[in-house]
Amino acid sequence: MLGYALRRVLTAIPIVLLTITVCFFILRLAPGGPFDGERALPPDQLRNIRAYYHLDEPLVMQFFRYVAGVAQGNFGPSMVMKDFTVARLIGIGLPFTLMLGFTAFIVGTVAGLVAGAIAAVNQNRWPDYLLVFVVLIPIIIPNFLMANVVQLVFGVYLHWLPVGGYTPGAWLNLVLPVLILAMPHGARVARLTRGSMIEVLGTNYIRTARSKGLGARLILARHAIKPALIPVVSYLGPGLSYLLTGSLVVEQVFALPGIGKYFITAALNRDYGVVLGTTILYVFIILALNLIVDVVYAWLDPKVRFR
Amino acid sequence: MKITQVLKAVATAGALALFMASAAQAVTLNLGNGSEPGSIDPHKASGDWENRIVGELFEGLAAEDIHAQPIPGQAESWTISDDGLVYTFKIRADAKWSDGQPVVAQNWVDAFQRLFDPKTAADYAYLQYPIKNSAKIGSGEITDFSQLGVKAIDDKTLEITLESPTPYFIGALTHYTAYPIRKDIIEKFGDQWTQPENIVGNGPYKLVEWVPGSYLRGVKSDTYYGKDSLKIDEIKWDNTEDLTAALNRYRAGELDILTDFPADQYKFLQDNYPGQAHVAPFLGIYYYVLNQEKPPLDNVNIRKALSISVLRDVIGPDVLGTGELPAYGWVPPGTGNYEGEQYLPDWSKEPYDQRVEEAKKLMADAGYTPDKPLKLQLRYNTNENHQRIAVAIADMWKQIGVEVELFNAETAVHYDALRAGDFNVGRAGWLLDYDDASNTLDLLKSGVKQGDTMNWGNNYGRFSDPKYDALLDQASKELDLVKRAALLHEAEKLAMDQFAAIPIYWYVSKNVVSPKITGFEDNAKDINRVRWMSKSE
Numbered sequence: 149m150l151g152y153a154l155r156r157v158l159t160a161i162p163i164v165l166l167t168i169t170v171c172f173f174i175l176r177l178a179p180g181g182p183f184d185g186e187r188a189l190p191p192d193q194l195r196n197i198r199a200y201y202h203l204d205e206p207l208v209m210q211f212f213r214y215v216a217g218v219a220q221g222n223f224g225p226s227m228v229m230k231d232f233t234v235a236r237l238i239g240i241g242l243p244f245t246l247m248l249g250f251t252a253f254i255v256g257t258v259a260g261l262v263a264g265a266i267a268a269v270n271q272n273r274w275p276d277y278l279l280v281f282v283v284l285i286p287i288i289i290p291n292f293l294m295a296n297v298v299q300l301v302f303g304v305y306l307h308w309l310p311v312g313g314y315t316p317g318a319w320l321n322l323v324l325p326v327l328i329l330a331m332p333h334g335a336r337v338a339r340l341t342r343g344s345m346i347e348v349l350g351t352n353y354i355r356t357a358r359s360k361g362l363g364a365r366l367i368l369a370r371h372a373i374k375p376a377l378i379p380v381v382s383y384l385g386p387g388l389s390y391l392l393t394g395s396l397v398v399e400q401v402f403a404l405p406g407i408g409k410y411f412i413t414a415a416l417n418r419d420y421g422v423v424l425g426t427t428i429l430y431v432f433i434i435l436a437l438n439l440i441v442d443v444v445y446a447w448l449d450p451k452v453r454f455r
Numbered sequence: 456m457k458i459t460q461v462l463k464a465v466a467t468a469g470a471l472a473l474f475m476a477s478a479a480q481a482v483t484l485n486l487g488n489g490s491e492p493g494s495i496d497p498h499k500a501s502g503d504w505e506n507r508i509v510g511e512l513f514e515g516l517a518a519e520d521i522h523a524q525p526i527p528g529q530a531e532s533w534t535i536s537d538d539g540l541v542y543t544f545k546i547r548a549d550a551k552w553s554d555g556q557p558v559v560a561q562n563w564v565d566a567f568q569r570l571f572d573p574k575t576a577a578d579y580a581y582l583q584y585p586i587k588n589s590a591k592i593g594s595g596e597i598t599d600f601s602q603l604g605v606k607a608i609d610d611k612t613l614e615i616t617l618e619s620p621t622p623y624f625i626g627a628l629t630h631y632t633a634y635p636i637r638k639d640i641i642e643k644f645g646d647q648w649t650q651p652e653n654i655v656g657n658g659p660y661k662l663v664e665w666v667p668g669s670y671l672r673g674v675k676s677d678t679y680y681g682k683d684s685l686k687i688d689e690i691k692w693d694n695t696e697d698l699t700a701a702l703n704r705y706r707a708g709e710l711d712i713l714t715d716f717p718a719d720q721y722k723f724l725q726d727n728y729p730g731q732a733h734v735a736p737f738l739g740i741y742y743y744v745l746n747q748e749k750p751p752l753d754n755v756n757i758r759k760a761l762s763i764s765v766l767r768d769v770i771g772p773d774v775l776g777t778g779e780l781p782a783y784g785w786v787p788p789g790t791g792n793y794e795g796e797q798y799l800p801d802w803s804k805e806p807y808d809q810r811v812e813e814a815k816k817l818m819a820d821a822g823y824t825p826d827k828p829l830k831l832q833l834r835y836n837t838n839e840n841h842q843r844i845a846v847a848i849a850d851m852w853k854q855i856g857v858e859v860e861l862f863n864a865e866t867a868v869h870y871d872a873l874r875a876g877d878f879n880v881g882r883a884g885w886l887l888d889y890d891d892a893s894n895t896l897d898l899l900k901s902g903v904k905q906g907d908t909m910n911w912g913n914n915y916g917r918f919s920d921p922k923y924d925a926l927l928d929q930a931s932k933e934l935d936l937v938k939r940a941a942l943l944h945e946a947e948k949l950a951m952d953q954f955a956a957i958p959i960y961w962y963v964s965k966n967v968v969s970p971k972i973t974g975f976e977d978n979a980k981d982i983n984r985v986r987w988m989s990k991s992e
Contacts, residue, residue, distance in 0.1 A: 180867030183578075184874070191910050192573070192594040193580060200576035229667065230494035231649045240667055292697075299703040311707040312700055313693055314669050401700040403693055405668040418867050 153439060160435045167431050168218070168424065172211055175420055182227040182418040201227055214424070223428075224421040228414070234425040241407035242429070248406065249392040252326045256334035256391075257384065263334070264341025268376075269368070271346055283338045286331035295328045295401040312402040325402045329395060333387055340383055345376040378448055385441035389433050481674075481688035482990050484972075487695035487705065487713040491668060495649050497634040498570050498577040503886075503981065506631055507714070508692055511673055511985055512656040513634040516544050516563070516613070517625050521974060523982040525625045529558055529635070529657065530613070539620030539934055544613040551678040552637060553654075553661045560607035562635035562657075567605045568592075569641070570632055579632050582888050585621040620934050622792050623891035630889065659685055659986045669694055686974075686989030705967055711990060712975065713967040718777045718840065724967065732967050734777055735977035738787045739886035739962030740895060741779070743833075743848075744916035745954070746879055751829060752916075757821050758954035760814035761880075763802050764855050765848055770960050774847050775840060777965060782958035785899070785947050789979045791890035794940045798947050814855040828858040835861075835882035836869035844959070845882065873915040881915060886962065890980065892943045893930065899950050900924055918955035 183189060183197055198204045202213060217224055223234035267279040286294065302324060303311030310321045348354065349372060357367050395408030407426060414422035489504040500509050510519075518528030527533075530544040550558035570580050571592040584590045587604025591597040604616035617624065627633065637655050644653040651662045659681065660673035671692045675685050693710060695701035698717045704710045706728075716724065716732065724732035745752040745761070752758055771779030780788075784798030802810055823829040833849060835841040842863065849859035859880075864872070873881045887894045901919040902911035911917055923946050930942035951958075964981035974988035 178868075180865070180869075180871040182867070184867040184870045189578060192590075193576070193578065196573040196593070197576040197578070200574065225646065228493050229491070230499045231496060231646070232667065233646070237667060296699055296703065299700060303707045304703055307707070311704045311709055313704065313709055314666070399668055400697045403669050403695065403697075403700070403704075405666045409668060416865050416867070 153443070156435075156439050156442075160432075163435065164428060164431055165215075167427060168215065169211070171424055171427050172214065172420075173207070175418070175423055176207060178418065180418055182420065184418075201225070218428070223425040226414075226419055226422050228417045228419040228422070234421045237410070237422065238407055238425055238429060241405050241410070244404065245392055245395060245406040245408060248322065248325060248329065248395065248398075248404070249388065251322070252329035252333065253384075253388050253391050255326060256330035256332075257337055257387075259330070260334040260337025261341050261380070264338040264380075265345055265368070265373075265376075267338070267342045268345030268349060269364075276342075279338060279342065283335035286335045291328055291332065292397045292401060294331065295324070295397065298324050298327060299401070312404075314402070314404050321402070325398045325404060328401075329391055329398050333391060336383065336387065337380060340380045341376065344379045345372065348372050348376040374448055378445070381441060381444050381448060385437040389430075389437050392433055393430055482686065483689040483691055484687045484712070484985055484988065484990060485691050485693060485710045486985075487701045487710040487715075488671075488692040489694075489714050490696055491694050492671070492692075495654075495662070495671075497566070497631040497636065498575055498580070500631055501578045504714070506982070508662075508671060508673075509631045509634070510982070511658050511660040511690060512654070512662055513631065513658045515628050515630070515633045515635070516546075517628040519629050519980075519982050519984055521976050521984075521987040523978040523980040525629050528629070533625075540617050542615045542617070542624065543608075544615070546611040546613060547680055548611065549680040550657065551680070552657050553676050553678055555678055556637075557610070558635060558657050559610045560613035561610075562637065563613050563633075564603075564605050564607050565638040566634065566636040568600045568603060569636060569638070571603065572600070577632070579630075579888070582627060582630055582632050585617045585619070585624055585627065587616040587618050590618075619932060622936055622939065623889050623893075626791065626891070627889045660690055681986065685986055687985050690985055702967070705969070711969045711972050715965050716967050718775050718965075721777050721965075728967070731969065732965070733975075733977050734963050734965055735981075736780065736787070736789060736979055737886070737962040737964040737981050738790060738890060738979045739884065740782055740785070740787055741844075741882075741884045741959050741962060742782070743957040743959060744873065744878075744881045744883050745956060746876060746881075746916055747919075747955075748876055748917045751821070751831075752879060754821060755953055756817045757823075757829070758957075760817040760821075760855055761852065761857070762954050762957045763810045764814040764851055765957060765959065766807050766851055767959060770844060770847065771963075774843050775960075777963060779960040779963050782961045784951055785956075785958060786892045786895055786943075787887065787961050787979075790887065790892050790895075792936055792940060793892040793943065794937055795944045798944070798951055800951065811854060818856045823856045825854070825856045828853075828856045830858050830860065831879045832860045832862050833880045833882075834869060834872060834878045835863050836866045837863045841882050848959075874911075876911075876915075876917065878915075880957075883915060884962070885913070887980075892940070892947075893927065896927060896943055896946055896950075899955050900927060916956055918950065918953070920949065920953065920955075923949050 183194060189197070195204070202210055214224065221235070226232050226234055226237055229237060263279050267276040270276050299311045302309045309323050310318070314321050354367060354371060357371050393408060393411055395406055396412050398404065399406045399408050410422050410426045414426065486507070488507055490502065492500070492505045492508055494500050495505060495509050495512065497509055497513055500506065514528045516528055516530040517525040520526045529546055529550045531547045533542055533544045535542055546558060546560060552558060567583065567586065569575050570577050570583060571589045573593060573595050580593050588597055588602045589604070592600060592603055606614045608614055635657060640653065640655045641648045647653055651665050654662050659676055659679045661676045662671060662673050664672040673690045675682060675688050695713065698715055701710065701713055702716055702720060705713050721732060721734070745758050747753050767781030771777065771781065783800055783803045786793055786798070788797055818824070818829065833845055835845050845861050849861060852859055872878055873883065885895055885898060898913050899918050900914060901924050902909035902914065902917065926942050926946040926949065930939050930946070933939040933942060964977065968975045971991050972988055975983050
């Protein structure tokens, strides 16, 4: 197991290098640069700025300068958030994103699993119908609209919760953002759990268990849950990576710190350093999550272990 | 002790506690500031959302009053030589930095040298190019910084020499590019000097927190000379990039001021929060540039047809919904140093139907009819409002025999194409850097030859008329403000009569201000310093 994990980690290195290379050059091929705004800068000024960020050097040299920097943990400056280095931006945003993402992940996953299991056990009865309807809502309605609705209802009309903003320790400010992030995730988990649970409950070995007289609750706990989880677990990896990186809307609507916005805005602003920094981070997150999912797979399904 | 005495004591203690609690309760202004600041370094900031922060943390020789007009700031007085070239400033004796050190003339010498130093790569250094030798230092032509026209005579006397008389120079000194800096702090902390733990400013507030993507927080500075008159103890600049969410926060009482709001909510605000949505003229122009370097828009009659067939009166009230005023000239109404009547062409007073007929005729003369239309590409940067206007104008042009292809791109790509001359018609906008007519008129100056290439600056349409250039040049040397204004008016008329571009509307500022706030006065620069505001509970 350990050797397997180690091998996976080592194969990550060429993947990261390849990502940096492809990303670096594609980014420079895109028209427009970080200093193309509403106003044309006087050429002298533009030349000074380009020299400041080494953009006047040959591209290949810039590339090696960047890779050498990354190897030493220096991801360079942000060209839009000029008072910050890429490392500092990520350093401030990442812990918050992780906290928000993991909380939403846990809330969504637990709620989704419970709801999905209840629906499967009560297949074609009212709890099932209710769930099938309810989980469609957060999947159909885009989250910026949903966020606006919960802000109006819980913040503006009922005054139960703060509408947005954040100060350290103000956990009440995080209730609505977590809710908005967790809902579509929970809905997907619930649908997957329900589907796979119904399938498992119809298999021969469950029928055997039932025929030998085991109680419904015991069958569920001992025989049905584990195999029913396999498709759910394979979704959890990408699901978590989405929660950790797709928080742009939630960050902007609720005015929260985090790195989700950089994935979008940095690319639009041609903030080269930030795009590369977040992409490298994203690659690491994906690789790490895939590894974890594979390990959990092996635990859930002995067949994977022996393959 | 009698029971009444006990009660009295309890009541007194209670009242005292209540008084102390309310005294300790700091007055915080929650300001919906718009975008995330990219930099609060006075030499690297570039947007109004940054100005709202930088301008509270620092103060220039001149500052803005409640109407954003220049008043003495760190300089208590100044004199100007008769030829208009030498300014001598007397710096306040009680001006101090937030670490307690006195503010001295050398701080400005250091600041201007840093601003123009090519190594600083300051975006807006050119705003202070009226200062002697500044442009040459910026381009690297002069490397001896002591030749810059900024000299410390003694600790409290600063002398600034200009290239040529500049009537708006005191106004330009209120801009953040003219704020003093602490060279020792910048040398000590490098790029990180603006972080809350390092920054030293001389303004009414000092920065204590910066959480990117969320907020910045400033508290009253104990060392500011005017600290006793400050009514707001703390400012929280909240990130409000999502305007709808920001309005929700305002409605819930979480924000006191919004510096923008969604245009489609203007009616709702007027109906439900009367008097709180402020829409006021703002020094800026929204316009379309026409590529005059190549056919067909090198033909002045086609440009005229395009311009006169735009029904500007519907853009502000109907297409946008916020009542922007129609623009027919090139200098926004209310711009400083611009005595005289506003440019208004005769055709703008004709009925619209008549204008359309005339435009049709002009197009037909050039060989285009609705059956054989002129095909034009209209480029704009991706934005809902730009799109609505482009669709409306494309429709207005259809009737005169112009078939418009709409093309949108993100901001960086859009301006890259405009600069490269790769367009027919393009959307652009200009907010004045300083309150002077030359600031917009300069946009239509001919390009300057640099090596093998022409540098057209912000003149995307590449309008070029030697007579226009000569008028602007003459105006820049004219000391008499009335004569100067007359020359500038003549230039404006010259360019507009040739349809150098299509002005569409004058910008407005859009703020939402809670009734709790006093001291917020709408002004054409949309600069509202917190030092003039107070907040009641």
